[in-house]
Amino acid sequence: MTASSADEIRSFVRREYLEPARRQSLKHVRIVAGDVHRSLKLKNRVPNVCNALTSKSFLRDNNLVIEEESGPPSGMGTRMTYTYRLLGREHEQPGAITEVPAFDKLRGLLKEALHSLGGGESFLQRERNGFYAVGPGEKK
DSSP states (O other), X not given: OOHHHHHHHHHHHIIIIIHHHHHTTOSEEEEEHHHXXXXXXXXXXXXXXXXXXXOHHHHHHTXXXXXXXXXXXXXXXXXXXXXXXXXXXXXXXXXXOOSOOHHHHHXXXXXXXXXXXXXXXHHHHHHHHHHTOOOTTOOO
């Protein structure tokens, strides 16, 4: 893919999809590779469109995160659909993170639960001891 065709695709998507979505204060935008390909009147350049829509520079420059991709297993086709989350303007600063990732929200949750049960080791020991316990009326 030449830089000019990739740049043309990225500018088109920014102008026709991303800027209007931001003006409407949308949080997500959905882009279908075939629609972009058709609108730009490209011929046999669907892989170029897919590559441009998923490039790190495109995501970084437009403050986007790909939330979902769907389409053919190859990842290249007119039916490839990308759902992007539009990040806020504060994300324009390199390294600025104001949103806590989902995994970090869960981190430490189990630690608190195990602490209430007497700690992880004692919980596991009780579970192991009870795993093969003899039920009522059974002989060992």
